[in-house]
Amino acid sequence: MRQEQLPDPGALPERARSLLGQLGVDLRSVAGDGLRSRTPVTGETICTLRAASPQELGQAIENARLAFVPWCATPAPARGEVVRSFGQSVRDHKAALGELISIETGKILSEGLGEVQELIDICVFAAGLSRQLYGLTIASERPGHRMMETWHPLGVCGVITAFNFPVAVWGWNAALALVCGNTLVWKPSEKACLSALACQALLERTLSGFPHLPRPLSTLVLGDSGPSIALADSASVPMISATGSTRMGRAVASRVASRFGRSILELGGNNAAIVAPSADLDLAVRAIVFAAVGTAGQRCTSLRRLIVHESLRDRLVERLKLAYRNLRIGNPLESGVLLGPLIDEQAFAGMRAALDRAREQGGTVFGGERREFPGAPGAFYAAPAICEMGVQTEIVRTETFASILYVMAYREITDAVAIHNDVPQGLASAIFTRDLGEAELFLSSSGSDCGIANVNIGPSGAEIGGAFGGEKETGGGREAGSDAWKAYMRRATNTINFSNAMPLAQGVRFEFG
Numbered sequence: 001m002r003q004e005q006l007p008d009p010g011a012l013p014e015r016a017r018s019l020l021g022q023l024g025v026d027l028r029s030v031a032g033d034g035l036r037s038r039t040p041v042t043g044e045t046i047c048t049l050r051a052a053s054p055q056e057l058g059q060a061i062e063n064a065r066l067a068f069v070p071w072c073a074t075p076a077p078a079r080g081e082v083v084r085s086f087g088q089s090v091r092d093h094k095a096a097l098g099e100l101i102s103i104e105t106g107k108i109l110s111e112g113l114g115e116v117q118e119l120i121d122i123c124v125f126a127a128g129l130s131r132q133l134y135g136l137t138i139a140s141e142r143p144g145h146r147m148m149e150t151w152h153p154l155g156v157c158g159v160i161t162a163f164n165f166p167v168a169v170w171g172w173n174a175a176l177a178l179v180c181g182n183t184l185v186w187k188p189s190e191k192a193c194l195s196a197l198a199c200q201a202l203l204e205r206t207l208s209g210f211p212h213l214p215r216p217l218s219t220l221v222l223g224d225s226g227p228s229i230a231l232a233d234s235a236s237v238p239m240i241s242a243t244g245s246t247r248m249g250r251a252v253a254s255r256v257a258s259r260f261g262r263s264i265l266e267l268g269g270n271n272a273a274i275v276a277p278s279a280d281l282d283l284a285v286r287a288i289v290f291a292a293v294g295t296a297g298q299r300c301t302s303l304r305r306l307i308v309h310e311s312l313r314d315r316l317v318e319r320l321k322l323a324y325r326n327l328r329i330g331n332p333l334e335s336g337v338l339l340g341p342l343i344d345e346q347a348f349a350g351m352r353a354a355l356d357r358a359r360e361q362g363g364t365v366f367g368g369e370r371r372e373f374p375g376a377p378g379a380f381y382a383a384p385a386i387c388e389m390g391v392q393t394e395i396v397r398t399e400t401f402a403s404i405l406y407v408m409a410y411r412e413i414t415d416a417v418a419i420h421n422d423v424p425q426g427l428a429s430a431i432f433t434r435d436l437g438e439a440e441l442f443l444s445s446s447g448s449d450c451g452i453a454n455v456n457i458g459p460s461g462a463e464i465g466g467a468f469g470g471e472k473e474t475g476g477g478r479e480a481g482s483d484a485w486k487a488y489m490r491r492a493t494n495t496i497n498f499s500n501a502m503p504l505a506q507g508v509r510f511e512f513g
Contacts, residue, residue, distance in 0.1 A: 001326070001327055001371075002330075003329055003371055004329065005373075006330060006331050006379070007333070009044065013047075023100070024198075031048065031049065032049055032050025034222075035050070035222060035223070037193055038344075041333070041341060042376045043377065043380075046103075047194075051223040052223050052227060057223075058230075061231075061237060064216060065155065065156050065236050067214040068183045071181060071217060072181040074181070076131070079178060079181060080128070080131065082210055083123050085206050086123055086202065087175075089202045093202060094117070095113070097167065098112040101115055101166060105191075106296065108337055108340055109333050111294065115165060115168045116167060118171065118464060121463075122464045125464055126175035126176055127179070129485055130179040133180065133489070134151075135150050135491070142504075143503065146496045147493065149491055150491075151486070151490070151492075152181070156238065157237070158187070158234075159177075159240075159241050160244065162243045164300070167199055170199065173264075173479060174218060178217060180489050184218040185218075185221060185231060186200070190223065191344070193222050197220065225248075229251070232251075239262040240256050240263045241264040241266075242264070242266070243267075266475055267474050268427070268474060269301055269399065270305065271301055271459040272303070272305035272307055272423075273287075273291070273430040273458060275312060275316060276431065276438050277312060279434065280434065281316060281319065283432070283456060288458060289323050292405040293384045293403050296403055297402045297404065298347070302460055303458055304404065305405075305406050305420075305423075306405055307409075307419050309410060309411075310411055317386065324367060327339050330373070341379050342380045342381070342402060345380055348370065350402060351368065354402070354404055355387070357394075358387045358396075358404075361394065362389065365386075368382060370382050371383060382403070385403065387405065391408065392406075392423075417441070417447055424472055425470070425474050426449050427470030427471075428453075429454065430454040430458050431448075450470055450471060462480075464480045466480065466481050467479070469484075
């Protein structure tokens with residue numbers, strides 16, 4: 001595996017501050033000593049930021065509640081035009097925002113730009129959706145009556161996002177919530193505040209072109225876990241969308257449920273792919289390497305388990321090892337580099353601990369060692385790891401947010417599906433096969449138990465047109481496309497009597513007078 005040189009000391013912090021200026025962020029207005037913003041590429045500090053106080057969070061919620069009243073009365077297509085205009089502003093600044101994301105999260109530049117494109121795409125989707133927030137007309141059993149359902153905004157939506165997709169996941173929520181007539185309070189990961197500040201600045205710039213609209217439609221609140229808990233506890237926030245670990249989701253969901261609020265949870269994923277005897281191995285290898293290595297294994301949908309037919313296992317593992325050896329690791333902003341750093345030391349420690357446990361549980365480990373760079377002791381690069389396991393052990397059933405691929409063999413397709421489903425998480429899945437029966441079995445109710453199930457494509461890299469989310473400990477929430485918009489609205493069933501009679505349903509008679 002080739003190591004590429006990192007940028008000179010001080011270059012990336014200076015570049016990040018320059019990009020923030022281009023994107024309209026005034027760092028002086030958010031400067032403080034509560035939060036340290038750093039780049040995992042070199043481990044250097046970019047700036048320090050002020051965390052919001054509990055009073056400021058409370059005021060943000062109240063301001064959003066007040067803005068909701070006129071915003072929800074704004075026609076949905078007019079709300080869609082605001083989101084469309086914001087998407088155009090993002091498109092105009094795609095290069096700067098994509099580079100900033102890469103500096104702040106360590107993902108390669110192509111992925112940073114791809115994340116911005118995802119935000120653009122969801123804005124386009126939401127703008128069209130603003131003219132299609134439709135309900136049903138329902139046949140009534142009573143003469144001269146009509147039934148229908150209508151959809152109404154909820155109010156203030158709290159959005160809690162993770163570091164690995166600091167822009168896209170907020171966009172999935174914000175674009176839909178805004179066209180549905182809601183206002184927002186956004187709490188980003190403390191590890192990715194700068195990308196959030198940039199999005200907020202672009203949104204404010206967009207809203208300056210709509211002076212008649214209420215403010216604020218979206219408020220950014222920085223901090224550690226405190227604001228997230230406060231949002232979950234607030235009765236003024238009827239819906240919380242939270243993306244992160246299963247542990248975080250349990251804490252948030254229980255608090256929201258205790259006040260009968262709604263939650264959309266996008267939590268852990270322990271995603272697997274089955275490689276059947278008929279699989280196109282050339283295609284499978286390309287998909288597997290991207291899904292397992294992309295974003296240094298720090299995607300919710302990263303491939304973590306590979307279930308391979310026993311006739312292919314040795315051959316496929318050797319091809320994967322060869323591909324891993326040829327990957328370039330280092331500065332993610334440099335063309336040709338495919339593997340950047342883990343987000344921080346804690347992530348590397350988690351990876352190392354998981355590999356130690358895999359060895360203890362009978363696994364054979366290839367790769368996984370730290371790759372150090374001169375002058376960057378605070379940067380944590382690691383070679384991607386392949387762990388050949390005899391069976392699916394406890395560590396295999398545990399999600400580790402790093403590039404570790406556990407490989408297991410199977411004999412019968414039903415055994416492969418059973419192994420696949422025997423984990424607590426249920427986000428994304430895939431099968432590589434040219435056998436129609438195997439593909440259809442995998443997609444059936446007897447197959448994958450995940451929210452995303454693919455054939456001849458890896459589990460990672462979802463498009464915004466489909467609903468994104470998973471089952472079991474993944475949380476059950478759905479965001480982005482399809483009819484995910486319904487989670488941001490409340491449904492009302494209406495009955496209209498246009499006759500002069502008053503018949504009762506179910507044949508009930510209640511005559512008097």
